Amino acid sequence: MRRFRSADPDFEARFQAFVGEQRGSPDDVGAAVRYVLQAVQNEGLPAVLRFTRQFDKIELNEETIRVTAEEIAAGAAECHPEVREAIKLAASRIKAFHERQKPADQRFVDEAGVELGWRWTPLEAVGVYVPGGRAAYPSTVLMNCVPAKVAGVDRIAMVTPPGKLEPAVLAAAQEAGVTEIWRVGGAQAVAALAFGAGPIAPVDKIVGPGNAFVTAAKRQIYGIVGIDALAGPSEIVVVADGKNDPTWIAADLLSQAEHDPAAQSILITDDEAFADKVEQAIAAELETLATAKDAAESWKNHGAIIIAPLADSPRLVNILAPEHVEFALDDPEALSDQVRHAGAIFLGRHTPEAIGDYIAGSNHVLPTSRAARFQSGLSIYDFLKRTSIVKCDPASFARLGPATVALATAEGLPAHARSAAVRLK
Structure with missing residues (x-):
């Protein structure tokens, strides 16, 4: 586990290097x-x-x-x-x-009289x-x-x-x-x-x-x-202040660490004394955790504690683009609304990530390895296709046909142009 302090002069360089580390990269298979x-x-x-x-x-x-x-x-x-x-x-x-x-x-029907639309199947x-x-x-x-x-x-x-x-x-x-x-x-x-x-x-x-x-x-x-996504090691970021029970936060961090030695758990807090208590609570939890071997390896090699102003946490979360992020705060939306890149966001002190894994109803198949920058979690849309629909009558085709011919000709596709031009005569 590494500890970062945003006040340190080399924080940004060390943090970016940490973000760029590869986890669980197997030998070429x-x-x-x-x-x-x-x-x-x-x-x-x-x-x-x-x-x-x-x-x-x-x-x-x-x-x-x-x-x-x-x-x-x-x-x-x-x-x-x-x-x-x-x-x-x-x-x-x-x-x-x-x-x-x-x-x-x-x-x-649009202003040109063309009927347009789409259907889902x-x-x-x-x-x-x-x-x-x-x-x-x-x-x-x-x-x-x-x-x-x-x-x-x-x-x-x-x-x-x-x-x-x-x-x-x-x-x-x-x-x-x-x-x-x-x-x-x-x-x-x-x-x-x-x-x-x-x-x-x-x-x-x-x-x-x-x-x-x-x-x-x-x-x-x-x-x-087709495929849904390429799954990587699991990850969680917990943003928490000193009002939290350190044992709760320790359990949340270990809930992902136990998945795999390559999983990653990160705590962001503005209270260094609280961070110390969480670290101690993690050590205590590992004494009795049945999955302690994997969890301990994950926490040791890939875990982190970041000491930073909570106001800076959305920026850090957006850089990490984690699979899961918890905001264990009294007013979680004040910060979470600024997060753009995360697979799932869990709000408040009584919303551990585990509730989303099993029973909340939202999907737990989420982007990992910073893929939340460009990808969403699994949803109904993964099992649907959208088909476009276009319908012209003679009048609407007459309005759009000349521009079709012009663009097709400009692209050097004469058969395209002719398929429109023959209908304009």
């Missing part, structure tokens, strides 16, 4: 992923089964690669009742939030990658699948690494209305969704987080299918 993608594209299901055997040490076939309806129901039934109720509550809130995002079709098929390994992620299922359902996507194909499927994941899939689940992970899962593999039909877009191999595969297949 591009060549290995390219090999997997090409094999699945050329061979289909046999390649998927071979890579599953090689990487996951699990033998599957054309029948057992799919999770049956009976398995989904049985697994969901094993989910603890309290967790099941939490999944239902989360799903209902996520659905309600995303239903409010539904855009309207539009048709209008859902994607036909979406693949959702749900990670396995470190933990079970029912929230990933809900955050990706519920908005897709709200958008009207016809087919949702969920893939997740083979092995025991956690009851909470199956309960979330059931709650989200997902009936197509495949036991396949890694780059081979992305390839199967992009190209098709035996019983796995190709999709139009792939969403959901994954490891370095999954991210590299999504990068390489973009253009063949």
